[in-house]
Amino acid sequence: MHGTHGAGPFGRGLAWITALYLVLPILIVLPVALTDQRFLSLPQDGISFQHFRTVLTSPEWLGSIWQSFTIALASTVLSVVAGTLCAIGCWRISRRATDLVRLLMLLPLIIPSIIYAIGLYRYFGPLDLLDRFLGVVIAHGVTGIPYVVITVSTALAAFDPRLEQAARGMGASLSQTLRWVILPRIMPGIVSGAIFAFIHSWDELVMVLFIASRDVFTLPRRIWDGINENLDPAMAAVAVLLIVFTLLLLLVDMALRRRAQ
Amino acid sequence: MNASGRASLGWWLLLLPAVALVLFFYVAPIVQVLTISFTEPEPGLGNYERLLTSEGVQRVIFTTLRICLLTTFFALLLGYAIAYAITLASPRARSWWILAVLVPLWISVLVRAFAWVTLLRRQGLVNNTLMQAGVISEPLPLVWNEFGILVGMVHYMVPFAVLPMLASMREIEPRLLAAARGLGASRGQVFRQVFLPLSMPGVIAAGVLVFIFSLGFYITPAILGGGRTLMVAEWIALQILDLIRWGLGTMMATMLVVAIMVTLLVFSRVVDLRRMFGSGGG
Amino acid sequence: MKGHALSLRRLTKRYGDFTAVDDVSLEVEQGQFLTLLGPSGSGKTTILMAVAGFVEPTDGHVLLDGRDITPLPPEKRDFGMVFQGYALFPHMSVADNVAFPLRVRGQSRADREAKVRAALDLVQLSAFAERLPKQLSGGQQQRVALARALVFDPNLLLLDEPLSALDKKLRAELQEELKALHRRIGRTFVNVTHDQEEALSLSDRIAILNHGKLVQFGGPGELYERPRTRFVADFLGKSNFLQGIARGPDAAGMLLETPGQGIHVRFAGPVHMPRDGGRALLSLRPEKITVLNPGETAENVVEGTVRAFAYLGAGFSLVVETAHLGEIRAVLPAWQSPVAPAEGLPVRLGWAADAAVPVEEDAA
Numbered sequence: 001m002h003g004t005h006g007a008g009p010f011g012r013g014l015a016w017i018t019a020l021y022l023v024l025p026i027l028i029v030l031p032v033a034l035t036d037q038r039f040l041s042l043p044q045d046g047i048s049f050q051h052f053r054t055v056l057t058s059p060e061w062l063g064s065i066w067q068s069f070t071i072a073l074a075s076t077v078l079s080v081v082a083g084t085l086c087a088i089g090c091w092r093i094s095r096r097a098t099d100l101v102r103l104l105m106l107l108p109l110i111i112p113s114i115i116y117a118i119g120l121y122r123y124f125g126p127l128d129l130l131d132r133f134l135g136v137v138i139a140h141g142v143t144g145i146p147y148v149v150i151t152v153s154t155a156l157a158a159f160d161p162r163l164e165q166a167a168r169g170m171g172a173s174l175s176q177t178l179r180w181v182i183l184p185r186i187m188p189g190i191v192s193g194a195i196f197a198f199i200h201s202w203d204e205l206v207m208v209l210f211i212a213s214r215d216v217f218t219l220p221r222r223i224w225d226g227i228n229e230n231l232d233p234a235m236a237a238v239a240v241l242l243i244v245f246t247l248l249l250l251l252v253d254m255a256l257r258r259r260a261q
Numbered sequence: 262m263n264a265s266g267r268a269s270l271g272w273w274l275l276l277l278p279a280v281a282l283v284l285f286f287y288v289a290p291i292v293q294v295l296t297i298s299f300t301e302p303e304p305g306l307g308n309y310e311r312l313l314t315s316e317g318v319q320r321v322i323f324t325t326l327r328i329c330l331l332t333t334f335f336a337l338l339l340g341y342a343i344a345y346a347i348t349l350a351s352p353r354a355r356s357w358w359i360l361a362v363l364v365p366l367w368i369s370v371l372v373r374a375f376a377w378v379t380l381l382r383r384q385g386l387v388n389n390t391l392m393q394a395g396v397i398s399e400p401l402p403l404v405w406n407e408f409g410i411l412v413g414m415v416h417y418m419v420p421f422a423v424l425p426m427l428a429s430m431r432e433i434e435p436r437l438l439a440a441a442r443g444l445g446a447s448r449g450q451v452f453r454q455v456f457l458p459l460s461m462p463g464v465i466a467a468g469v470l471v472f473i474f475s476l477g478f479y480i481t482p483a484i485l486g487g488g489r490t491l492m493v494a495e496w497i498a499l500q501i502l503d504l505i506r507w508g509l510g511t512m513m514a515t516m517l518v519v520a521i522m523v524t525l526l527v528f529s530r531v532v533d534l535r536r537m538f539g540s541g542g543g
Numbered sequence: 544m545k546g547h548a549l550s551l552r553r554l555t556k557r558y559g560d561f562t563a564v565d566d567v568s569l570e571v572e573q574g575q576f577l578t579l580l581g582p583s584g585s586g587k588t589t590i591l592m593a594v595a596g597f598v599e600p601t602d603g604h605v606l607l608d609g610r611d612i613t614p615l616p617p618e619k620r621d622f623g624m625v626f627q628g629y630a631l632f633p634h635m636s637v638a639d640n641v642a643f644p645l646r647v648r649g650q651s652r653a654d655r656e657a658k659v660r661a662a663l664d665l666v667q668l669s670a671f672a673e674r675l676p677k678q679l680s681g682g683q684q685q686r687v688a689l690a691r692a693l694v695f696d697p698n699l700l701l702l703d704e705p706l707s708a709l710d711k712k713l714r715a716e717l718q719e720e721l722k723a724l725h726r727r728i729g730r731t732f733v734n735v736t737h738d739q740e741e742a743l744s745l746s747d748r749i750a751i752l753n754h755g756k757l758v759q760f761g762g763p764g765e766l767y768e769r770p771r772t773r774f775v776a777d778f779l780g781k782s783n784f785l786q787g788i789a790r791g792p793d794a795a796g797m798l799l800e801t802p803g804q805g806i807h808v809r810f811a812g813p814v815h816m817p818r819d820g821g822r823a824l825l826s827l828r829p830e831k832i833t834v835l836n837p838g839e840t841a842e843n844v845v846e847g848t849v850r851a852f853a854y855l856g857a858g859f860s861l862v863v864e865t866a867h868l869g870e871i872r873a874v875l876p877a878w879q880s881p882v883a884p885a886e887g888l889p890v891r892l893g894w895a896a897d898a899a900v901p902v903e904e905d906a907a
């Protein structure tokens with residue numbers, strides 16, 4: 001039916017303003033990163049890639065990028081394995097019985113990371129996990145589980161449980177059923193969850209502020225120091241690189257979802 | 262009987278890694294640290310007494326509540342406009358609107374805070390442009406105060422507000438809106454008397470989500486507040502990292518968890534939590 | 544007279560290359576019950592939506608009592624409408640749903656209450672005023688939708704497949720109620736349906752639509768007895784079709800020449816007249832055919848054998864294989880059947896000369 005309803009001028013105007021408010025400030029970092037000046041500003045006489053060069057030749061920035069990348073990879077593996085198995089278990093066992101488990105898995109989304117961060121600050125000391133690669137991987141991996149549980153559960157919700165029963169009925173063991181019947185069907189959900197868990201770790205700052213100091217110095221940590229100490233255009237260059245990287249990951253996710261449909 | 266018992270044990274075992282990880286490396290550290298509020302500097306409720314006696318503690322709580330309520334209000338208002346536009350848009354326009362919501366959602370909160378600093382500081386792009394245009398002669402104080410925090414927090418929260426509201430608006434049958442018009446309602450009346458009431462569950466869910474996310478927010482207020490306007494998360498970090506007052510810091514952390522849990526509990530009657538986080542996290 | 548007259552003048556609606564409604568004109572008099580009947584995709588709903596104001600016609604006009612209302616938005620037309628699936632507001636009680644059209648017209652609370660009560664009385668739902676729609680049965684919801692559509696004294700009542708969501712028994716009951724309601728309040732009703740029985744039993748006028756075109760427009764008896772095209776004969780009830788060459792058609796009748804025999808046709812009213820010597824098609828309703836007793840005769844007689852039969856309770860349905868006319872379907876009351884039918888049984892079928900009607904082949 002056409003012409004039955006539609007936003008009035010006020011609603012439409014507000015929606016447009018909001019969309020601009022959401023997107024424009026993020027885009028502003030691009031011209032700032034390309035400035036030919038030595039301070040945060042728009043390009044004056046022309047664009048320059050000097051700040052990208054600064055970042056991409058600096059051992060500190062490159063070291064932090066590499067550290068963030070390896071931490072994100074390792075913690076994603078942890079989140080994906082634990083989260084996927086958990087989502088499958090919750091799906092197969094009745095809903096009622098696993099309500100508590102589902103609630104437990106949502107906790108890291110509900111409780112502010114500052115609280116978890118101070119908890120880890122105290123907890124990791126005796127375990128000798130402060131300022132360690134493993135410590136950060138555990139922290140990011142555990143808090144990444146909810147993203148995987150949510151995306152995999154969504155994929156499973158569209159999956160006919162009778163397929164699983166049919167496989168078991170034909171004599172497949174639990175692990176065979178998992179590998180040959182369930183996992184291939186929910187792969188798009190797992191990949192989505194992995195991408196979100198990866199971005200979660202890649203961007204995470206609050207925990208890192210408390211449980212890492214010198215040996216582990218991730219990219220967000222370096223940006224944080226940069227914002228607090230010297231606001232120079234190199235920061236904008238880093239921001240642009242981060243935006244591009246995140247957009248690429250989201251594009252991969254979108255492409256995978258489209259193919260799954 | 263035996264076989265099915267074994268099979269269901271197998272399914273339970275699948276839960277084990279995640280449950281063990283969350284219990285030992287998530288729940289345990291948090292519980293342990295929160296109990297400090299009852300034991301340091303000395304056992305008892307001394308830290309909680311400060312809630313009633315310390316003006317500094319009260320000021321932080323009120324500042325946080327004020328900023329969170331304002332953030333929730335503006336995020337709901339702007340988010341509603343976007344969700345409404347998405348619901349009524351043609352399929353092609355719809356995917357662009359959704360992109361405008363999802364892209365900010367996944368871009369690093371640090372990058373966004375940095376962008377706002379670039380725009381809003383004294384020599385920032387907004388002030389420079391306005392001064393060059395002759396609109397103002399002195400730079401406006403746009404950041405490192407409560408205004409800056411609000412701008413950044415609302416920017417962060419709008420996408421979280423949009424998703425639950427969008428889900429509930431999509432369940433509204435277009436036929437109902439057509440029926441209302443056919444029965445003589447103007448566009449405004451259709452919106453106020455049919456669309457708005459039917460979208461209320463989504464608005465409430467979005468409000469709860471934004472409010473509890475705002476309560477414990479750290480990075481954006483820390484960067485855009487410039488240390489001058491303290492919200493609880495930054496105040497907790499300050500107590501523990503700089504002042505080494507574990508008792509006081511963990512007391513506030515406990516209050517924060519309690520506030521979030523109470524909010525969720527109160528609204529769990531009206532709002533399906535699982536759905537709220539299902540759409541908010543994905 | 545409370546009803547209003549509705550006319551459609553050359554109404555056309557195109558979506559890109561697709562023509563949903565193709566040059567439809569018709570007139571409904573005050574207080575009549577019009578049904579737009581057709582298969583899905585025939586354009587019947589689009590016409591209703593154009594009358595309601597939800598669809599803007601590409602061409603043509605909608606007139607109410609001779610006044611052009613085509614440019615008016617839906618809320619300015621004062622038409623009551625019962626939507627498919629009812630479209631009751633789920634967040635409002637039955638009374639609030641019924642009061643909605645009055646509220647948006649700014650009527651006072653006292654006026655509203657009296658009118659809502661009267662409307663709910665009309666559909667016998669006064670006891671359910673405070674319930675929510677989801678607490679009602681399908682039939683009750685349908686009646687709430689009716690009350691809501693009638694409460695503000697609309698110019699016209701539009702019904703979009705009002706009974707399609709109900710089961711068969713309830714549908715028959717509500718058909719009778721709807722008809723009684725129409726008699727009682729004397730308003731003009733426009734109904735859309737794909738159910739030919741509903742159309743026949745409810746309507747004063749039926750417009751049969753196919754591929755966006757108006758195929759035939761008239762009273763139910765006229766359409767059933769004298770279908771103009773094969774589509775109408777087939778869609779409105781069942782029909783046998785006999786093909787042959789027309790011989791000597793005039794005002795009184797004609798002969799249809801088929802390979803085996805001639806079939807006598809007497810015209811009972813104005814019909815589509817085939818060309819002399821041209822190909823012609825006859826529509827013959829199954830219930831107008833009888834099985835003849837030995838020795839009995841009729842104006843047209845065909846011999847054949849029973850290929851299949853079904854017992855329908857009130858009668859039999861037979862499929863008879865004939866030598867030259869193909870399979871002929873006959874429905875006869877059980878008490879009239881001279882024989883107990885059995886497969887392979889030889890029978891003689893007979894029908895009166897005015898039973899068959901010549902029809903046009905539909906344009907492809």
